[in-house]
Amino acid sequence: MAVRLNEDKEVVARIKEGLKAKGGYCPCRLPKKEEYKCICQEFRDQIADPDFEGYCHCMLYYKSKD
Secondary structure (H helix, E strand, O other): OEEEEOOOHHHHHHHHHHHHHOOOEOOOOOOOOHHHEOOOHHHHHHHHOOOOOEEOOOOOEEEEOO
8 A cells, every 4th residue: 555646746736735725724625624634534534445546535645555
């Protein structure tokens, strides 16, 4: 299992700008809830799932099974 940044540098730059503007909260979600603080609870749960492989909600991170 490995978690890495999206390979698309433009996506990473835009998401990081959004995170900075929202104080670390996911820029893809409107409310500022603790579970939306990056790395969000949804993706932490997906990281814990051994069968999950894919991107987080905002496409900043990617979890691979290998």
